[in-house]
Every structure is written in C-alpha cells, then in structure tokens.
Amino acid sequence: MRERVKTPEQQFLSDLQQAEKKRFQTVKWLGVLIALMIVAQALGLAKVISDLVLEGSFPLSAALLAGGAFLLKVVVQFVREQMCASASRNIRFSLRKRLISHLTRLGPNRLKLDEDAGLSTRVYEQVDALDDYYSRYxxxxxxxxxxxxxxxxxxxxxxxxxxxxxxFTAPLVVFFMILVGHKAASANRKQFKVLSLLSNQFMDLNQGMAELKRLGQTQSARERLSLTASEYQKTTMGVLRLAFLSTGTLELFSSVAIAMVALYLGLGLLEQLPWQTGVSPVSLFAAFYLLLLAPEFYLPLRQLGNDYHAKQKAEAAATDIQAILDMALSTFSEHEKEKFSETTVHQSTPIIQFVDLHWQQDGRTRLANISVSIQQGERVWLRGESGAGKTSLMSILLGFEQQYQGSILIEGTLLYPEDIQAWRRRLAWIPQQPEWVQGTIRQNLELGLGKCNDDDLRMALMKAQCWDFVGQLRFGWDTPISEAGTGLSGGQMQRLSIARALLSKADIWLLDEPCSGLDLETAEQVLNTLDEASFGKTVLIISHDTHPVVWANQQWVMTKEGVHVATQTPISYV
Structure with missing residues (x-):
C-alpha cells in the first residue's frame, strides 16, 4: 500500500514531533489502557444494572470492576494529558529558540520576510498556535x-x-469533519496574515507617533489601524464560526447514530422489531452493555472533530514559520574553499583584505569588483551614490550575505561561514538607525554585552561625549527610554550608540550613515565624537556625504564599476 504523501507543512510538523517521539509513544500505550478500561467499565456497569433489575441483587465483583476501571481510566487520562502538555511545551520552546537564533543570524535580511512586528507575531503567536496540535490533536x-x-x-x-x-456511521463523521476542516485552514491563514499586518501597523504607529502629531496625521493613522483591527475581528469570528459549525455537525451525526443504536435496543427489548416480532434479539445485560459503549465509540471522533481545526491552524502557522527557517545563508562549497585557499597575501598583512570581491544575484550586479585592503588601526571613509553597493558590502562584512564571489581575508586568513561568529565578536556595528528597546539607558548600553561595571560605563559615556546630557537626566543612566529614544535628540542617540560600541571593546567598527537625518551642526559634533572615540580602532564608515572627513586615513569612492582610493594618509598615533 502506497504511503500517503505529506504536504511540506505536515512534514515540518512531523519533523518537530520527532524530538518527543518517546513521549508520544508512551501516550499511545496509555491510550491502549484507556480503551481496555472503557470496555471493562461497560461490562461491570451492565452487569450491575441488569442484576439489580432482573434479580434484585448487587454483584460486588462487577461493581468493583466498573469502579476500578473508572478510577484507573481517570488516572491514566490525567497522566496522558500532562505528558502531552509537556511534549507540546518542549517542542514550542525548542522551535522558538531555533527561530530567534536563526533570525539573529539573518540580521537585516530578516526584513525580506516581514517587518519586525510581523516576525514577532510568527515567533510568539504562531508558535503558540501549535500547542493544541501537539497536546490534543x-x-x-x-x-x-x-x-x-x-x-x-x-x-x-x-x-x-x-x-x-x-x-456505517463512523466514516460519515470523519468525512464531514474533514470537509469543514479544510475551510478552517484557509480561514486560519487569512487570520494570521491580518494579525501580522495589524502588528506591523501598531509598531509603525507607536514609533512614528511624534512625527504623526507634528504633521497632523494621527486621525488618519488611527483610522487605518481601526480598519485592520476590524478585519482581524472578522477573520477571527470566521474561524470561530467554522469551529462551531464543525462541532455542531459532528454532534448531530453522533447523536443520530447513538439514537439509532438506542432505538434498535429499545424495540428489541420490547420485542417489536419488524423482522423479529415477539423475540428479543438481545438480553437486558447486552442492551445496557451496547448502550454504554455507544457514546464511548463516538466520543474520540467527536473530540477529534473539535481538535481538527487545531490541525488546520497549526498547518497555517507552519507555513509562515517554515518560511523563516527556509531562508538560510548559503555556504561555500568544498571546491570554492580550495579555490580561495590558494589566495596569497603579499607585503604586510592587512586586517581586512578584499580580493576580487563582487556579487552577482539574479542576473543583477549587487557589488562590482573590489580589491582593496584596510590596515590595522586605519579609519576608512567610503562614499558613493545610491545603488553602488555600499550596503551590500556592509552586509557581506557582517556575515549576513554569503553568496558573493571572490574572497575576504581577515589578517591573511580566508573568512569562512563557520568563522562568522568569532568574526562578529570583534565587530561593533552602528547602523543608520540603531535599534533600542524599552528600558533604561544602561540596559540599552549593556544589551548583548552583559552586566558592565559603573566605571566602564562612565568612561564609555565620557569618551562618547554623552556624560553631560546623561548626567542632567533625572535618573541618570537609569532613565527609561522608548524604542524611538523619546526625550533624546538624534545626535544624542547616535552618541549613545558610539558609547555602546566602546563598551563592546571591539577593535573593528563598522558604521552605516552615522550622520543620516542630522543637521550640519549636529553631524559635525557626531563626527568629532567619532574621531576621538575611534582613535586606534579599525573603522569603516559608509556614507552618501561627498564632503571629505579629514581624520580618515583612507577616502574610498564607490561607483557601479568598483572602488578606488581617492586619498590615503599614513596612520599616526601621536
């Protein structure tokens, strides 16, 4: 018999289930005990009732059988439910940890999938949507x-x-369960999409509230958010409507089937069956036995019907979760490793060296050929027009893109994908818009670094020229700030990001448009701060600004044809 082909979503859920295979196997054996206890309980109760009615006696052995079976069934069901809940919790915890780790490795490339609010919905809401699937279905x-x-x-x-x-009736219950369940699958997918959109809109509204107030657009933004919330309400009610429809349909068929059994037994005991008039086909004991087993026969089917929408919901969630995990970084093949390992380094070994580095993707040039190098302690200012490949170069250096051609050497050693984590520990990354979290200034500065002592924190703030304005705040570095840095100017937030780079003790700094969105005076102040704070570090700054930075040792100009060195001055440590 040919095995049923699983969809990608079903295969993904099945693979996750393998981590708790032993636990689910134990749950199956507990299910065998439950089935046997159901039959034993029905036998004991039927014997007790029939003897009471016909003989007026109370069979103690039968009562003990029924009572013992009932108690054992309750205990086994409790243990089974606890094991299922534990298995579901372990699977979701591991999956969520795996997703967060993968998104961290993707870095800025995660935005190709969705905005951060939408991704957080997948990591938390949609992972939790798998709970009922593993614990019940x-x-x-x-x-x-x-x-x-x-x-x-x-x-x-x-x-x-x-x-x-x-x-005859059992397949009908299953058929209608699947029929209604397929409708629930598409409804759940639509619900997840609307929830992701609502999360993204809410985050954008929260971050841009000050600007919206300044432009007088808060009402229109509120209306857009309200429309999306209404759409989410409609999709949620649609899912609930299908769930209740599925439950009602199964209850109807189960009740009709149980009624058919009861009608047959009742007419049989009254000896009124058309084909057996005057003869009872079953005894009172057998009638009670069958009548007690009838609801138990349909109970698992009805319960599965209630849980079937959990399967559809899980498959809908698995589609979006799998999309994150499928977006993986490519790695070098063994042939490429051997090819690039032949690269030799001449003269003094630079800390970063690009050897015929270029990037072609989907027939489009993302980065033209580059063959330049940066010495230890050099500070490089890279400028160029939009689309020349500056951001692509930065993504490659950060390890978020590995589909490039050519090679990157770090202190004469080829940078392989497996070395990315060690390489990143040497880096301080200051993006165009540094990310902050809801918390105190200190918590944001220590983010990803661990607990820093007060002396290191104070020294970093002083070097980054943050101490004056931080000291004037009511709670100092324990002053809470929002994700948008409410209460601080753009220049102050940028200097705080420089302080965070100093705390990391990284020897290589990568900066992307550090003066973007700042006025000329504030931009000059930030550049002066960078000059003092980054002295002795190896620095690469990319910018659209064509105005030269006097303290940079190298001035690179990037075009769509490549990079050339505009000016170069020796490193001075005086």
Whole structure:
C-alpha cells in the first residue's frame, strides 16, 4: 500500500514531533489502557444494572470492576494529558529558540520576510498556535483509531446489527469533519496574515507617533489601524464560526447514530422489531452493555472533530514559520574553499583584505569588483551614490550575505561561514538607525554585552561625549527610554550608540550613515565624537556625504564599476 504523501507543512510538523517521539509513544500505550478500561467499565456497569433489575441483587465483583476501571481510566487520562502538555511545551520552546537564533543570524535580511512586528507575531503567536496540535490533536489521532476498533471488536460477538451501525456511521463523521476542516485552514491563514499586518501597523504607529502629531496625521493613522483591527475581528469570528459549525455537525451525526443504536435496543427489548416480532434479539445485560459503549465509540471522533481545526491552524502557522527557517545563508562549497585557499597575501598583512570581491544575484550586479585592503588601526571613509553597493558590502562584512564571489581575508586568513561568529565578536556595528528597546539607558548600553561595571560605563559615556546630557537626566543612566529614544535628540542617540560600541571593546567598527537625518551642526559634533572615540580602532564608515572627513586615513569612492582610493594618509598615533 502506497504511503500517503505529506504536504511540506505536515512534514515540518512531523519533523518537530520527532524530538518527543518517546513521549508520544508512551501516550499511545496509555491510550491502549484507556480503551481496555472503557470496555471493562461497560461490562461491570451492565452487569450491575441488569442484576439489580432482573434479580434484585448487587454483584460486588462487577461493581468493583466498573469502579476500578473508572478510577484507573481517570488516572491514566490525567497522566496522558500532562505528558502531552509537556511534549507540546518542549517542542514550542525548542522551535522558538531555533527561530530567534536563526533570525539573529539573518540580521537585516530578516526584513525580506516581514517587518519586525510581523516576525514577532510568527515567533510568539504562531508558535503558540501549535500547542493544541501537539497536546490534543496528535494524541487524539491514535485514540480515534484504536478505541473505536476495540469497541467494535467487543460489540461484534454481542450484536452484529450494532456493529454495522457503528461501522456505517463512523466514516460519515470523519468525512464531514474533514470537509469543514479544510475551510478552517484557509480561514486560519487569512487570520494570521491580518494579525501580522495589524502588528506591523501598531509598531509603525507607536514609533512614528511624534512625527504623526507634528504633521497632523494621527486621525488618519488611527483610522487605518481601526480598519485592520476590524478585519482581524472578522477573520477571527470566521474561524470561530467554522469551529462551531464543525462541532455542531459532528454532534448531530453522533447523536443520530447513538439514537439509532438506542432505538434498535429499545424495540428489541420490547420485542417489536419488524423482522423479529415477539423475540428479543438481545438480553437486558447486552442492551445496557451496547448502550454504554455507544457514546464511548463516538466520543474520540467527536473530540477529534473539535481538535481538527487545531490541525488546520497549526498547518497555517507552519507555513509562515517554515518560511523563516527556509531562508538560510548559503555556504561555500568544498571546491570554492580550495579555490580561495590558494589566495596569497603579499607585503604586510592587512586586517581586512578584499580580493576580487563582487556579487552577482539574479542576473543583477549587487557589488562590482573590489580589491582593496584596510590596515590595522586605519579609519576608512567610503562614499558613493545610491545603488553602488555600499550596503551590500556592509552586509557581506557582517556575515549576513554569503553568496558573493571572490574572497575576504581577515589578517591573511580566508573568512569562512563557520568563522562568522568569532568574526562578529570583534565587530561593533552602528547602523543608520540603531535599534533600542524599552528600558533604561544602561540596559540599552549593556544589551548583548552583559552586566558592565559603573566605571566602564562612565568612561564609555565620557569618551562618547554623552556624560553631560546623561548626567542632567533625572535618573541618570537609569532613565527609561522608548524604542524611538523619546526625550533624546538624534545626535544624542547616535552618541549613545558610539558609547555602546566602546563598551563592546571591539577593535573593528563598522558604521552605516552615522550622520543620516542630522543637521550640519549636529553631524559635525557626531563626527568629532567619532574621531576621538575611534582613535586606534579599525573603522569603516559608509556614507552618501561627498564632503571629505579629514581624520580618515583612507577616502574610498564607490561607483557601479568598483572602488578606488581617492586619498590615503599614513596612520599616526601621536
């Protein structure tokens, strides 16, 4: 029999499940115990009731069998639920950790997938959407097969008619469950997309509130956010409507099927069956036994129907989660490693050397051929027009792009993808718009560095010329700031980013448009701060500004044809 082909989403969820394979295997064996206890409980109760009605006696052994089976079933179900919840928690924790680690390695390339607010929705909301799938649906899939089969085998020797009623109605319940469930899948995907859009809009509104107030556009922004919130409300209600429809449909078919069994048994005990008038096809014991098993037969099917929308929701979430993990950095092939390992270094070994470095992607030149180098302690100012490849060069240096051609040598050694983490520990990266988090100035300066002592913190702030304005704040470096740096000017925030670079003790600084968005006077102040703070460091600054920086040892000009050195002065440590 050919194995059913899984969709990419189903395969992804199945692969995640393998991490808790032993736990889920134990859950299956507990399901076997539950099935056996259901049959034992029905036998004991049927015997007790029939003996009370017919003989007026109370069979203690049968009562102990029913009571013991019931208690054992409750205990096993509790243990099973706890194990399922634990397995789900472990899977989601590992997946979330894996996603955050992968997004960190992607760096700025993550924005090709979605904005940060949308990505956070995937990491938290959509990962949590897998909870019901692993804690309820996956264990229920086994029970929905084993328990009905066990009950059918237990019913067959008693009544073949009840057996065929079960066998005929069970597939109908499953059919309608799948029919309604497919509608729920598309509704869940739409809900996740709208939630991601709402998160992005809310973050943009929060970050740009001051500018919107200045432009008088807060009302229009509020209306856009309100429209998206209304759309999310509609999609959520659509998902709930399909979930209730699925539950109602399954309840209807299950109730009709149980009613058919009850009608057959009732007419049989009254000896009024058309094909057996005057004869009872089953005894009172058998009738109670079948009637007790009928709800238990359909219970796993009904429960799976309730949980089936969890499967559709999980598959919808898996699509977006998998998109993040599929966006992987390429690595060098062994042939490329051997080729680049032949590169030799002449004269004095520079700290960074580009050897025939270029980047072609999708038939488009992202970066023209570069063959230049930076010596230890040199400060390089790279300028050029938009589209020349400055940002591409910076992405390659940071290790966020590895599909380039040519090679990069660090102190004469080829930079391989596996060396990126060690390389990044030597870097201080100051982007065009440094990222901040909700917290104090100190917490933002220590972000990613760990706890810094007060002396180091004070020295970094003084070197970055931040001490004057930080000291004037009410709580000093314990003053809270927002993600947009509310209460501080652009120049002050940029100098704080320089202080963070100093705290990192990195020997190589990479800066992207450090004076972007600043007026001329503030930009000059920031450049003076950079001159003093970066002395003795190896620095590469990219900018659109054509005005030369006098303290830079090299002035590079980048065009779409490549890079050439405009001016070069020796390093002076005086």
């Amino acid at each position: 996956v264990p229920q899939v086994f029970l929905v097969t084993f328990i009905p089969l066990t009950i059918m085998l237990a019913v067959l020797p008693v009544s073949w008619i009840a057996f065929f009623i079960f066998a």
